Amino acid sequence: MTGTRRRLHLVLSLALTALIVGQAGCGPSRPAEPSPTGPLTREELARWYAPVIRQGVASDQDFITAVDFDGDWIGNNNWENQPIGDLAAYVYYSVVETETHWFLFYSLFHPRDYTAKPCEQSGGCHENDLESIQLVVAKDGTPAGRLQVVETLAHSHIYLYRADESVDEGFLPIQGPVRLEGNHPVVYVETYGHGIYGHRKLLFPFSVVYRVGDVAEVPEGLTDKEVTYRLLPIYETLWAHRDEIGPGRAFDRPFDYRGRILPAALDGDNYGEDKANTPWGYDQATGDALSRGDWFLDPAKALAYHATFDDPFSQTYLHNPYLVDLGLEVEP
Numbered sequence: 001m002t003g004t005r006r007r008l009h010l011v012l013s014l015a016l017t018a019l020i021v022g023q024a025g026c027g028p029s030r031p032a033e034p035s036p037t038g039p040l041t042r043e044e045l046a047r048w049y050a051p052v053i054r055q056g057v058a059s060d061q062d063f064i065t066a067v068d069f070d071g072d073w074i075g076n077n078n079w080e081n082q083p084i085g086d087l088a089a090y091v092y093y094s095v096v097e098t099e100t101h102w103f104l105f106y107s108l109f110h111p112r113d114y115t116a117k118p119c120e121q122s123g124g125c126h127e128n129d130l131e132s133i134q135l136v137v138a139k140d141g142t143p144a145g146r147l148q149v150v151e152t153l154a155h156s157h158i159y160l161y162r163a164d165e166s167v168d169e170g171f172l173p174i175q176g177p178v179r180l181e182g183n184h185p186v187v188y189v190e191t192y193g194h195g196i197y198g199h200r201k202l203l204f205p206f207s208v209v210y211r212v213g214d215v216a217e218v219p220e221g222l223t224d225k226e227v228t229y230r231l232l233p234i235y236e237t238l239w240a241h242r243d244e245i246g247p248g249r250a251f252d253r254p255f256d257y258r259g260r261i262l263p264a265a266l267d268g269d270n271y272g273e274d275k276a277n278t279p280w281g282y283d284q285a286t287g288d289a290l291s292r293g294d295w296f297l298d299p300a301k302a303l304a305y306h307a308t309f310d311d312p313f314s315q316t317y318l319h320n321p322y323l324v325d326l327g328l329e330v331e332p
């Protein structure tokens with residue numbers, strides 16, 4: 001090949017690669033899922049909307065997994081066990097229901113939050129990492145309802161994305177439209193710190209793509225675009241361990257939620273103490289109306305504050321087992 005031909009060849013291959021990468025996951029090759037015809041269980045609803053996770057990766061420390069990936073519910077051995085634990089992919093979910101809406105919450109766990117630089121120099125690392133997503137679905141009479149909002153958590157902020165024009169900004173500005181692959185919102189999880197965004201983000205140096213499935217897979221490498229994750233209910237896993245608080249246990253950093261004690265963080269001790277919040281321990285976007293924990297525990301109140309809904313928006317729960325367990329709601 002001459003120099004010119006070689007350059008042309010290179011340009012064409014790069015263009016082709018860009019095209020393939022650009023279309024990955026949204027081409028016609030992925031058949032649409034048949035719309036459900038009857039009522040869905042809560043797990044089926046969570047699965048119907050389960051996010052497509054585009055995860056930035058620099059190493060297997062960016063793979064999502066289960067909190068007990070190392071076979072125990074001890075928080076402060078997770079940094080140490082990251083190299084030897086099972087990195088099969090799991091996503092935690094929860095479904096809370098009011099008279100008018102479903103609130104679907106998804107949490108992604110990484111054993112380490114780390115930096116490109118060595119942790120000793122960066123000061124930006126910590127043991128355990130739990131970042132989350134909340135979806136708001138209007139009950140419109142169809143089995144799966146209508147997606148209205150996606151919220152994502154990235155470090156100290158919650159980002160609001162709109163899937164339905166009837167929703168407007170509230171305490172939070174709208175960042176843009178929800179990106180979808182079929183009925184699944186697409187989220188972008190940054191490398192190292194694992195903040196989650198609903199708008200397209202450049203992921204570097206590599207990325208893997210996770211989609212919900214029946215098998216918890218480990219990515220085959222740092223560019224695997226076909227990895228499936230399994231859903232695990234927060235209620236039967238993280239929430240069931242909520243009273244295990246203190247050094248050497250699952251959680252730490254107790255706080256007062258409406259007179260009840262809950263742990264705000266997973267127990268951790270590498271490069272800082274107890275740095276990764278629990279789903280019910282986030283303190284972001286609370287303003288003067290909400291308190292730590294409301295985003296997960298009282299999502300209708302949180303979303304009514306974060307955004308403005310044209311449609312009827314009830315704050316009366318038909319299913320909120322967390323507030324029931326805390327004795328703050330009675331079972332309807």
Ligand SMILES: [Ca+2]
Nearest residue numbers: 070072074078
């Ligand atoms: Ca552990």
Ligand SMILES: [Ca+2]
Nearest residue numbers: 076077079270
């Ligand atoms: Ca540790």
Ligand SMILES: [Ca+2]
Nearest residue numbers: 113129193194
């Ligand atoms: Ca993080």
Ligand SMILES: [Ca+2]
Nearest residue numbers: 252267268274
């Ligand atoms: Ca601790």
